[in-house]
Amino acid sequence: MNSDSEMVIPTFEDVIEAHDRVKPHIHRTPVLTSSYFDELTGAKLFFKCENFQKAGVFKARGASNAVFGLSDEQAVKGVATHSSGNHGLSLSYAAGRRGIKATVVMPRTAPEAKKAAVRGYGATVVECEPSTSSREAVFAEVVAQSGADFVHPYNDPRVIAGQGTCSRELVEQVDKLDAVIAPIGGGGMVSGTCLTLSNIAPEIKIYAAEPKNADDACRSLKAGYIIADDAPKTIADGLLVPLKDLTWHFVSNHVSDILLATDEEIIDAMRLTWQRMKIVIEPSSAVPLATILKNRELFKGKRVGVILTGGNVDLSKLPWMRAS
Amino acid sequence: MNSDSEMVIPTFEDVIEAHDRVKPHIHRTPVLTSSYFDELTGAKLFFKCENFQKAGVFKARGASNAVFGLSDEQAVKGVATHSSGNHGLSLSYAAGRRGIKATVVMPRTAPEAKKAAVRGYGATVVECEPSTSSREAVFAEVVAQSGADFVHPYNDPRVIAGQGTCSRELVEQVDKLDAVIAPIGGGGMVSGTCLTLSNIAPEIKIYAAEPKNADDACRSLKAGYIIADDAPKTIADGLLVPLKDLTWHFVSNHVSDILLATDEEIIDAMRLTWQRMKIVIEPSSAVPLATILKNRELFKGKRVGVILTGGNVDLSKLPWMRAS
Numbered sequence: 001m002n003s004d005s006e007m008v009i010p011t012f013e014d015v016i017e018a019h020d021r022v023k024p025h026i027h028r029t030p031v032l033t034s035s036y037f038d039e040l041t042g043a044k045l046f047f048k049c050e051n052f053q054k055a056g057v058f059k060a061r062g063a064s065n066a067v068f069g070l071s072d073e074q075a076v077k078g079v080a081t082h083s084s085g086n087h088g089l090s091l092s093y094a095a096g097r098r099g100i101k102a103t104v105v106m107p108r109t110a111p112e113a114k115k116a117a118v119r120g121y122g123a124t125v126v127e128c129e130p131s132t133s134s135r136e137a138v139f140a141e142v143v144a145q146s147g148a149d150f151v152h153p154y155n156d157p158r159v160i161a162g163q164g165t166c167s168r169e170l171v172e173q174v175d176k177l178d179a180v181i182a183p184i185g186g187g188g189m190v191s192g193t194c195l196t197l198s199n200i201a202p203e204i205k206i207y208a209a210e211p212k213n214a215d216d217a218c219r220s221l222k223a224g225y226i227i228a229d230d231a232p233k234t235i236a237d238g239l240l241v242p243l244k245d246l247t248w249h250f251v252s253n254h255v256s257d258i259l260l261a262t263d264e265e266i267i268d269a270m271r272l273t274w275q276r277m278k279i280v281i282e283p284s285s286a287v288p289l290a291t292i293l294k295n296r297e298l299f300k301g302k303r304v305g306v307i308l309t310g311g312n313v314d315l316s317k318l319p320w321m322r323a324s
Numbered sequence: 325m326n327s328d329s330e331m332v333i334p335t336f337e338d339v340i341e342a343h344d345r346v347k348p349h350i351h352r353t354p355v356l357t358s359s360y361f362d363e364l365t366g367a368k369l370f371f372k373c374e375n376f377q378k379a380g381v382f383k384a385r386g387a388s389n390a391v392f393g394l395s396d397e398q399a400v401k402g403v404a405t406h407s408s409g410n411h412g413l414s415l416s417y418a419a420g421r422r423g424i425k426a427t428v429v430m431p432r433t434a435p436e437a438k439k440a441a442v443r444g445y446g447a448t449v450v451e452c453e454p455s456t457s458s459r460e461a462v463f464a465e466v467v468a469q470s471g472a473d474f475v476h477p478y479n480d481p482r483v484i485a486g487q488g489t490c491s492r493e494l495v496e497q498v499d500k501l502d503a504v505i506a507p508i509g510g511g512g513m514v515s516g517t518c519l520t521l522s523n524i525a526p527e528i529k530i531y532a533a534e535p536k537n538a539d540d541a542c543r544s545l546k547a548g549y550i551i552a553d554d555a556p557k558t559i560a561d562g563l564l565v566p567l568k569d570l571t572w573h574f575v576s577n578h579v580s581d582i583l584l585a586t587d588e589e590i591i592d593a594m595r596l597t598w599q600r601m602k603i604v605i606e607p608s609s610a611v612p613l614a615t616i617l618k619n620r621e622l623f624k625g626k627r628v629g630v631i632l633t634g635g636n637v638d639l640s641k642l643p644w645m646r647a648s
Contacts (some may be wrong), residue, residue, distance in 0.1 A: 030354060032376070051602045052356070271639060278375045278604040278635035311602035315595060320640065 007245050012199035014161035015168060015192070022064040022162060025097050026054050029166075031173045031305075036276045041292055043299040046174045050166060051281050051311025055121075058166055058189055058309050059090035059153070065162030066151045067094035075100045080148035082128075082139050084110040086238060086310055087153035092123035103148055105139045113314065154188030155244035163192025168200070170305050177204050180305040181288040184208035184217045184258060185239030187247030189309060194254035204305075208251065208258045209288040211236045211266060217243055217251065218258040235263045235319050238284035238310065261290035267319045269293060273308075280311045283319060331569050336523035338485035339516070342389040343492060349388045349421050350378050350489075355497045360600045365616050367623040370498045374490060375605050375635030379445075382490055382513055382633050383414035383477070389486030390475045391418035399424045404472035406452075406463050408434040410562055410634055411477035416447035427472055429463045437638065478512030479568035487516025492524070494629050501528050504629035505612040508532035508541045508582060509563030511571030513633060518578035528629075532575065532582045533612040535560045535590060541567055541575065542582040559587045559643050562608035562634065585614035591643045593617060597632075604635045607643060 032047045050058035067079060078101030081091050088104040095102030102123035106115060107130035115125045128138035143150060152159065166189070167180060180197060184190045190208045197204050210218050214232035220243055228242035243251060261269070270286035273279065285308040292299050292306070356371045374382035391403060402425030405415050412428040419426030426447035430439060431454035439449045452462035467474060476483065490513070491504060504521060508514045514532045521528050534542050538556035544567055552566035567575060585593070594610035597603065609632040616623050616630070 049602075056602060274604050274639055278373075278380060280598050280602040280604060315598055315642070316644065318639070318642075321645070 007249070008157045009246065009249060010157035010161040010164070010195060012164075012195060014157065015164035015196055018061075018065040018158070018161040019165040019168060021068050022061055022165065025064045025068065025094065026060050027052060028169055029053055031170065032277060032279070034277050037289070041299060042296055042301065043292065044303045045292070046170070046177070046303065046305050047277070048166065048170045048305060048307045049279065051279060051285060051308050053310070055086070055090045055093040056310055056312040057086040057090060058163060058307070059086045060093055061165050062156075062159030062162030062188060062192070063087065063090035063151065064094040064097070066156065066158040067091070067098050067100070069158055070149060074149055077147035077149065078102060079151050080105070080139070080142050080146065081151050081153065082106070082135050083153055084114055086312060088118055089121070089312070091151055092118045092121035095123060096121040101146070101148070103142050103146065105135060105142060107135070111314070153241070154186035154191070155246045157246065159188055160191045160195060160246060160250070163189045164196040165192070166307065167193045167196045167305070171197070171201050171204075174303070174305060176303055177201070177305050178302040179205040179207060179299065180307065181207040181209055181292065182307040183236070183239055183284045183287040183309055184210050184251070185214075185284070186241040187217065187243045187251050189307060190255065191247045191250035193307070194250040198254050205256045206254055208255050209291040210258050210260055211239055211287060212260040212262045214240055215260055218260055220248070221251065221255065221258050224252070236266055236283040236287055238282065239287070259291035259295055261287055261294060265290040265294065271320050279308070280313060281308050282310045282313045285309045285311070331573070332481045333570065333573060334481035334485040334488075334519060336488075336519060338481065339488035339492060339520055342385075342482070342485040343489040345392045346385055346388040346486060346489060349392065349418065350384055351376060352493055353377055355494065356601060356603070358601050361613070365623060366620055366625065367616065368627045369616070370494070370501070370627070370629050371601070372490065372494045372629060372631045373603065375603060375609060375632050377634070379410070379414045379417040380634055380636040381410040381414060382487060382631070383410045384417055385489050386480075386483030386486030386512060386516070387411065387414035387475065388418040388421070390480065390482040391415070391422050391424070393482055394473060398473055401471040401473065402426060403475050404429070404463070404466050404470065405475050405477065406430070406459050407477055408438055410636060412442055413445070413636070415475055416442045416445035419447060420445040425470070425472070427466050427470065429459060429466060431459070435638070477565070478510035478515070479570045481570065483512055484515045484519060484570060484574070487513045488520040489516070490631065491517045491520045491629070494631075495521070495525050495528075498627070498629060500627055501525070501629050502626040503529040503531060503623065504631065505531040505533055505616065506631040507560065507563055507608045507611040507633055508534050508575070509538075509608070510565040511541065511567045511575050513631060514579065515571045515574035517631070518574040522578050529580045530578055532579050533615040534582050534584055535563055535611060536584040536586045538564055539584055542584055544572070545575065545579065545582050548576070560590055560608040560611055562606065563611070583615035583619055585611055585618060589614040589618065595644050603632070604637060605632050606634045606637045609633045609635070
């Protein structure tokens with residue numbers, strides 16, 4: 001829908017509509033607190049648990065908004081995307097829920113478990129070679145043959161409006177937040193957060209947290225234009241992709257700062273979260289806490305919403321085991 | 325207090341008093357549901373998340389009730405127990421919270437991490453040799469010298485009344501349960517559940533779930549008297565201890581059945597819970613789900629409360645990794 005169109009910036013009205021639309025299909029995820037982390041950081045942290053979300057990740061919000069917003073006519077033709085990660089899974093979930101076709105183009109080298117998870121929701125996996133040119137060619141063919149609607153992982157107003165429902169719930173669940181912090185990759189969650197908070201709680205500061213090994217958003221914010229990394233590599237593999245025009249619009253206008261954490265710090269924060277909060281979060285979800293632990297003065301005494309974006313990890317391959 | 329006294333059976337009044345007493349010191353833990361597990365089992369499961377409890381385990385309830393119920397005079401002398409596991413940790417938590425002394429006798433061979441966790445709450449670790457005779461001798465000396473109050477892990481009316489607060493919350497949180505199931509070792513949680521439910525919701529059936537490799541409670545229930553296993557060995561290492569007179573009283577009078585699961589089934593259920601519910605539970609907590617998966621006909625169409633008793637695991641040594 002958006003790949004060739006002009007930039008359509010979603011409004012807060014779109015978030016409200018999205019929320020009404022997706023409510024039957026997503027969880028209103030709980031907010032957890034931890035006296036241990038409050039003591040450790042000197043802040044009062046409110047963890048919005050999108051790891052408990054459908055498909056194990058916040059992306060079920062945006063994907064559901066895109067899928068359930070389709071006309072019946074378009075819905076018959078299905079949806080398609082390319083993703084070997086959480087967006088492919090979320091789009092498959094939403095399409096399965098509506099009972100329409102979803103096609104996910106994935107490199108043939110992607111883990112079998114990820115392909116199986118997508119198929120588990122009833123979607124079709126089409127394999128491509130692990131290169132951008134192959135992916136684009138295969139994907140173009142899928143769309144040409146099926147007429148499927150392309151749902152981009154983040155640079156899509158429907159997706160951003162859907163992600164904006166998360167911080168709308170958060171401010172309903174927690175009073176008087178001083179700040180909200182979320183991990184940033186392509187910027188879908190951060191953009192949704194900006195969209196919602198700038199409208200209903202503009203006093204809340206918005207921070208993004210990024211792996212130092214994939215710090216393109218941080219460098220973009222400093223430079224004033226989008227910089228894309230060349231093949232970044234980090235344990236937080238949900239955060240490898242660059243900003244695009246829509247997400248850049250929100251990030252550049254509303255984000256106070258982008259804070260960085262090393263992979264080692266991310267792994268430590270992830271493990272500490274599992275250990276003390278007894279919840280499973282994926283590496284990307286641990287980046288905000290890792291940055292808070294490094295920037296205690298910034299958050300001291302503040303009420304901070306921390307978005308735990310997802311919980312999809314390979315339990316047989318945990319990073320602290322690989323590291324040791 | 326109880327080791328030499330006659331059997332004092334706690335009443336539901338004791339549970340109410342316990343609840344008032346411990347409320348400031350424990351979490352009213354959330355109840356989570358999982359559409360995945362509901363589909364898999366054909367039942368409607370309500371998971372009471374004591375893995376989110378203080379000290380990571382339901383035992384914080386009973387330990388807090390014992391500690392905060394002490395007279396000021398007794399409190400000065402502190403509390404003591406022998407435990408290398410969750411009870412030692414919970415008693416240390418409660419004592420630290422009240423600001424009184426706690427001594428935990430632990431085998432010198434116990435993992436350093438467990439000793440460190442107890443010390444982390446401000447308690448004293450006294451080491452003994454890894455034998456019953458050494459443990460008893462060392463413990464007797466600790467009590468003789470300090471006058472500390474002995475808080476037994478489960479065969480103590482204060483502890484059972486404290487554990488009874490868990491199912492009191494559960495029936496407030498979930499309507500019209502048909503059954504509640506909890507793991508059984510010494511029987512503290514199950515006894516508290518029996519005490520509460522037999523008073524306020526006698527229509528709810530109570531099931532206990534036990535590792536097949538430590539099935540002494542199951543055999544006791546069938547025999548009509550307490551049978552203690554000789555050195556049982558199971559991955560669910562919180563469930564090794566035998567029933568005692570007080571817990572036998574509740575189990576024999578109120579438990580409908582004790583269901584068994586093999587270690588392999590327990591590990592599978594544990595891993596599946598982490599994977600699908602994104603929560604960290606310890607092996608003991610997975611025994612109920614493992615037995616539900618084996619006894620689907622029994623629970624089909626029923627509303628079942630499942631008590632996830634704790635979440636204290638060594639994250640660097642997960643059972644599915646040892647198994648592979």
